[in-house]
Amino acid sequence: MLPRRPEGFSAVLRFAILALLVLLTFPARARAGFHLLRSAVLGGEGGWDYITFDGVGRRLFITRSTHVMVVDSDSLKLIGDIPNTPGVHGVALVQELGRGFTSNGATPA
Numbered sequence: 001m002l003p004r005r006p007e008g009f010s011a012v013l014r015f016a017i018l019a020l021l022v023l024l025t026f027p028a029r030a031r032a033g034f035h036l037l038r039s040a041v042l043g044g045e046g047g048w049d050y051i052t053f054d055g056v057g058r059r060l061f062i063t064r065s066t067h068v069m070v071v072d073s074d075s076l077k078l079i080g081d082i083p084n085t086p087g088v089h090g091v092a093l094v095q096e097l098g099r100g101f102t103s104n105g106a107t108p109a
Helices: 009-032
Strands: 051-052 059-063 068-072 078-082 088-092 099-104
Touching: 051 088, 059 088
Parallel strands: none
Antiparallel strands: 051 059, 059 068, 068 078, 088 099
16 A cells, blocks of 8 residues: 655645756756857956946956956957956946946955
8 A cells, every 4th residue: 555645745746847847948948049149269367257248338347356358349359458456356337427346355455
């Protein structure tokens, strides 16, 4: 004789199977809208963390441990470098003020 299943076991099992099916199909749907258009080798020192896109100025800000590379997003050419940003993680842009800020993790407090 089989052990008796707890009350509501069937509903929980159905929910678990449905959730599993959704999770298995989600990555395929998420990837469907994206594809690589082009790539560029920029080189440079240090690992990278976050990339920030400036849609107004058409620039990419790429954080590189101790500096931030500024790349023209149309030509993918390096157009600038922001030095002396030790432990930089990301760039925050405030378009209304025409300013950008970096989060430097290794800067002494």
